[in-house]
Amino acid sequence: MAGHSKYKNIMHRKGAQDKKRSSAFSKLSREITVAAKMGLPDPDMNPRLRAAINAAKAMSLPKENIQRSIDKASKGDAENYEEIRYEGFGPGGVSLIIEALTDNRNRTATNVRVAVAKNGGNLGASGSVSHAFDRVGLISYPASAGDAEAVFEAALDAGAEDVTSSEDGHEIWTAVADLHEVAKALEAKLGEAEGAKLAWRPQTMVDVGEDDAGTLFKLIEVLDEDDDVQTVWGNYEVSDEILEKLG
Structure with a gap:
């Protein structure tokens, strides 16, 4: 089994919670609009839209915001967003895949390149690290959904390929x-999942030391x-001891 239950796609840090919440809402709304624009505005007929709505609900995005994002796509007055993937390396030799939705390719490319370069990393060519990841589906449930055995049985019956469970919750992997x-x-x-989306799952993990971990999380x-x-997305693994030191 590739991957590890401690693997996280985004490291949420303390402080500036309101700003992060606003940014998260903006990204969720953008994904909903793009999903609705690329397919049908009905989540039952559009898997990507359904996944985006589930993710938005898990983050408590208000219903009116969700509907407004869908309506923007239906009315044809939504911005034209382009999906772009950047690949590169972070501190400690960690492989990173950065997914973006943008209406200005030059702006996004510059911002991503500068952020990576200033924080101990460098961008590579397309395909430079994605070959070390598997493209899969990822469904997330909180720990309250059930114990590891119960969730595993449910996932197996549903046709999932793998499950990783921890005190933080359950990650269910699919084709x-x-x-x-x-x-x-x-x-x-x-019940309703916290999230369901396409993911990049690393085939092998890289242990990151304390110095590199701090820089990596900053990046x-x-x-x-x-x-x-x-x-x-990244293939990094950081020990509990180091996580505690970094706070």
């Missing part, structure tokens, strides 16, 4: 083509604060 159907089957047994934080950056 890309199966994400929507597995998510629907799990919802019937476990991810800077990228996360960029409204154009939707998700940052």
Whole structure:
């Protein structure tokens, strides 16, 4: 089994919570609009839109905001966003995949390049690190959804490929083509998921020391604060001891 339950796509740091909440809402709204624009505005017929709405609900995005984002796409007055993926390396030799939705490719490329360069990393060419990741579906549930055995059984019955559970919650992995159907089957047994989306799962992990971990988390934080950056994936693993030291 590739990956590890401690692997996180975004490292949320303390402080400036209101700003982060506003940024998260903006990104969720953008993803909903793009999903609705690329497919049907009905989440039952549009797996990407359904996943985006589930993620928005998990973050407590107000219903009126969700509907407004869908309406923007339906009315044709939404901005034209382009999906871009950047690949590169962070401190400690960590591989990073940075996914963005942007209406200005030059702005986003410059911001991402500067953020990575200033925080101990460098961008590579397309394909430079993605070959070390698997493209999969990821469904997330809180720990309250059930114990590890119960969730594993539910995931197995639903057609999932793998499950990782920890005190933080459950991560259920699927084939890309199966994400929507597995998510629907799990919802019937476990309730609504915290999130369901396409993901990049690392094939191997890199242990990161204390000095590199601090710089790495700073890099991810800077990228996360960029409204154009939707998700940052990495193959890093940091021990509990180091996490406690970094606070």
